[in-house]
Each structure stands twice: as structure tokens, then as C-alpha cells.
Amino acid sequence: MHSPRTAYWFLAPALILYLAFVAVPIAQVVGYSFFSWDSGQLDQFVGFANFARLGTDSVFWAALWHNAVWVVLTLAFPLLAGLLLSAILAERRPNTVRALAAIYFIPRTIPLVVAGIIWGWIYNPIFGLLNYGLDILGLGQFAHAWLAEESTALFSLNVVGAWTFFGFCVVIYLAAIQSIDPSLYEAADIDGAGWGAKFRDITVPLLRNSTLFLGLYAAIEAMRFFDLIWVTTQGGPGYATEVLTTHVYKTFFLVGDFGYAAVLSVVLLVIVLSLASLSFWLLRSR
């Protein structure tokens, strides 16, 4: 038998790395939030004055709202589409399942920066494929400057986010469906249940953990994403696609207000950690 102290020795390397690259930087950011900065240089201790600015920062509240909308839209569309597609796909032949799952998963492998560039071209108001397609179909009156109008920009970007995420949902759901005991479906068939009834009463309830995982994963990702917005709209037009991460970036890198940027980062960190904790607790409790 080894003493507990021996275990700590084995844990030490990982713990030191964690402290050096996670705990200390977080503590540093928290510390920065209590100071004012001038042109990138530490100025003076200001207590909670930087935090008090949150209340009157309309861009912060707009960004928070956009993050919340993004979470809801992500939960509404990619998850639902992924669930339905995987349920349909699961009944096909194994080769078909493998091929289609791979195809659906391809957008997930594309970096968001690249996805942003691709969709930036699709949405481009001058030479964009989407408006061109609408014109060809005689639907030119529905053409928009998709990313350049406040009314369409956030939703249009969310479509890109959904495009990159739904394939991931399909793969996760597919794996979960294939682990469901086939005898449940056979029993339902004997009872005369149709596809809809089996989906509603067997598939959906038994995918609860997967749905929970995907939902919380999507929510956390929705708070963290940055690259897609930055390469397409930089938070514009106006503040229409501003999210917390772009607000942090602008405040830190462009304005040089390191103290307030640290406050925004702390808020973002608290939200993401809360979601992660909720996720951990819910998944552990089942």
C-alpha cells in the first residue's frame, strides 16, 4: 500500500500545469478587473468601479442578449434537425448510415473562420450566391444584404452556426439511437405503433441524456464563440451581432481599457462556468 502522499506526487505535474496555465491566468484577469489602465499600463486600484460600469454599458447588455438569442436558436434548430435526421438515418442500411453521417459531419470539421469566409461570400450583397439564387428563382424581392442589415444579420449568422453544428448533433444522436435496445422497437411494432409513436415514446425519452449533453454543450459554445462573428461582421452592422467575446476583444485590443475588458471576461467566465457546472451536475445526477 502506498500512502496518500505518494498520490499527490503523481498528481503534482498535472496540478502545477493546471495552476500555471489555468488558475493563475484566471486569477490575473480577476485581479486586473480591480484596476484602471491607461494606454495599456496599470494605473490605480479602483475596487468595484469597473464592475459598476456594467449597469450603464448598453453594448454589454445588447451583447448578452445576442448570446442568449444564439443559445435559444441553437437549441431550437440544430438539435431538432439533428434528432430528426438521426432518427430517420438510423433505419437505413449501415453503409448508408456511415456515408451520410460522414457527409453531415463535414461542416463540423471546417474551422469557423473558414465557414465565415464561405458564408460571407454566399451572403455577399454584390456577388453572393444566395441573392443570385433568389433572383434566378424569381424571388429577387426577398434578396437582402443579409449580414449588413440589423434585422437579418444575427439570424443569418446563426444559420452558419447551425450549419456547422447540426452534423455533430446527428453523429451524437445516431450513436445514442444505435445503443437503444432493438427489442423495444420490436415490441412497439407488435403493438402496432407507427414511426411517429416510436419516435415520441421510445427514441426521444431514451435520448434524454444525449439531448442534455448537446444542449449544454451548445449553450457553452454559444457563449464562447468569436471567430465566426469577427470574420464576417465584427459585431456590426452597428451592434446587431455584438456578442460578449467581441465586446471583450474590442475593449481590450482596440480601446485598450484592460480593466473593463477584464470585468467583461470575468462575467463571461462566470456564465460559462455556471453552465458547465450545471451540465456536470445534471449529467452526474442521472
Place this chain on the structure above:
Amino acid sequence: MKRIAVVATIGLSATQVAAETVVTQWDQFSQAGITAAGPAMDELIQTCAPALGGAEILRTVAPSIGIRDSYRLAVAAGKTPDLAYTWPAASVLSGYARTGALAPLDEYYAEYGWEHVNDFYRGRNSYDGSLYGVPMEQDLMGVYYNEALFEEHGIAVPTTYDEFVAAANAFKEAGVVPIAFGNRDRWPATNTFSLILGLTAGKQVEEDVFFRDTPWTNEAFLQAATVFQDWAEDGWFPRGFNGVGYDEANALFLSGRAAMTITGTWVIQDMIRGSDNIALGVFMLPPIADGVAPGTMWGEGSQWQLSASADEATREAAAAYLDCLVSDESQRVWVQKGYTVPIGTTPEELAEWGAHPVVHSFFEQGLATPESNFYDLHTTLPESVTQVLYPELQRLAGGDTTPEEFLQAMQSAWEAAVANGDRWIP
């Protein structure tokens, strides 16, 4: 940054600095795009090496748009490069001067003269009575136009604002985009609006706002904001201009699908290179409001600045090298190899050195009004105000806010910046 310790004896002149001295240099002179003066910089590093007195240049090229952000991080990390060519001057430069990150350059101005830097540029590179930057490039705003399209539609180059309005409307009627304008990158509208503002309010009113207590919500600024919004609402810009990139807008113009584009000399080399399919011309936008003098927006592009943390030998070497970079002899290299026109270069010199006719025309017109040339907003305002200006101009042009609301938002940001001590006054 400083890799090698300086061993020069205190009091030695720049030409006697020991060979161990390394001057770290950050600049933005790349081989293409905005400020594509890389070939000139490469040559001048060789040419000016003797001025270093044995010291060496350790050069880093950073993207022109991003260099200001990289520089701020370097300052924050205590790694300020010894010599940097970055932007903007005015508020941002004075912020670094105020916090002691930059070395004052008064003694070098006295030693080397640098008389080509006029009072306007000296003011933009000063803080609290001392000079902290040596501006080099001369940036002007103007209207690039497609001569063939103007001729085809029987439109003469406008000499009054009414003629400009008539020309833009005529192109619109003819199905030609009047002004190739793309503002996805957020900053191009700032330049366009700066030009409109200067030609509507004039330099004096601008200075009353920037340096004194006149609010942004004054009548002249309101007229300028209204004009800018009218340009957008009248369909002078391409569809979805807030979703069109700056480069895409330039490409639209160079492809012959737009009659004009309003931008600066910082992209003149790309305009010339890309103008194979069009006949490129330049004119200055005429005054918009009655009683306002002709002029254009001008600035220094970027400026050379020295780190306060550099030791004396390094600063001496860097200043001597800088004197070479901005010398009369080097001006010609910047023009011929870098398509960049240094401050102090005359139109006559441009003609003598064989500058492209468009370059000559642009600077001849832009430099004809030195007394009334005015300010570029996003290199003049504090960064906190600029970051409000960018989105608010998108909203103004997009019709999502009124001119009054736009100016009120600017006034609020301005008051906060002034209260924070961020305002620059020359």
C-alpha cells in the same frame, strides 16, 4: 526586444555607437496592400546603415491595420520596440506620451531640423508641449474616378458640390453605382464621413469641437451627418454596403462597375496597379456647405516613435537612422520604390522623379489647400470614441439611427473620454 546589451560609452555620438547596439524596429511596410512600401524600406535599411554608427536594425513587419494593437500589447508587456512606425498619432500617441512609454524627441528635432514637418503635423505628434513622433507619409483623401465612365455618360468632373450631386444622380439613373463604398470593415465610413465633415463644418468648427467646448450636436456637424445619411439613402452606394469589404468596394470600382470611390492615398499603389481596365483619375470633393473653404482630409498615416525604455545609445542610433529615413535623398526612394509620398515632398519633385500621373495629380490637388485641410476622425479621436464612431456610422448609413441620435451618441462617448483625460489637444 533588446537582445544585446549596449556597451557604448555615454556621450558618444551616434556614429560612434558600438556594434553591439541593436535597434528593434517595428513597421508596417509590406510588399502589397495598404502601405506597400516594403521595397523602399528594404533599400533604405541598407542605405541608412552607416547612420547607425555600427548599430544594427532588428526589423519586424506587422500588418498596417493591426500594428497599433500589437504595439499596445508590447507596451503593456514592457516590450516596447525601440523604434516603431505605427498609427495613429494625436490621442493615441499622446496617451503613450502621458504614461511615459515614449521618449520626447525635441532634442532630435533641434539637432536634425526636420523642418519638413509642418505645424499641423507637429501638433498631431505632440503632447504637453513636447514632440513624440516623426510623421512621414502624407495621407490625403480624394475621389478616384473612372474617366471613361464619366466621358461615356457625358459628365464633367465636378467642381462644385451641386455638380457632384448631379453627377452621382446621373450615374444612378444610368444604372452605374455612383460611389463604390464598402463598410464591412467599419473604418472606411470614418474616412468618408471625415471628408464630408470637413467640407461641411470646416476646420475651424472641427477644432472648436475637438479642442474646445463646442458639442458634437452643433448645426454644422448635424448637416454633415445628414449629408452622409442622404448619400446612403439616395442609393449612391452599392446594395448592402455595410456588408461589402473595403477591398471588394475598390475591386467594384476597378472593374468598371462604379463611377467613383472615395478613399485615400494609402491605397494609391493598389489603385494604379489594378487600373488596367479603367482610365483612372482623381479629383477633390468640392466644399459641401456654403462658405467652407476647399480642402481635404489629411494626416500622417503613421509616425516614427522611440521607446522611453531604450537606452541613450540606442535612441541616439535610432534618431540618426531616422534622420536618414526622412532625408531629402530618401524621399525619392519612398516615392519611386514605395509609392509613398513623404511629408514635405512637392508636386514638382513628384513630377521630376517620374511619379505616376495619378500620384502627381492627387498630391498636387490635395497639397494646394494646406491652410484649410482638416482632420481624420479615427486618427484624431481617443480610441474609446472611435469604437463608438465605427458602429454608429454603420447605423447612420444603414438608416438605423437618425443624425441627431448619432451625434448624441458621439457626444456621450466624447464627454466620457474627456472626463477620463483622453482628449488630445496639440
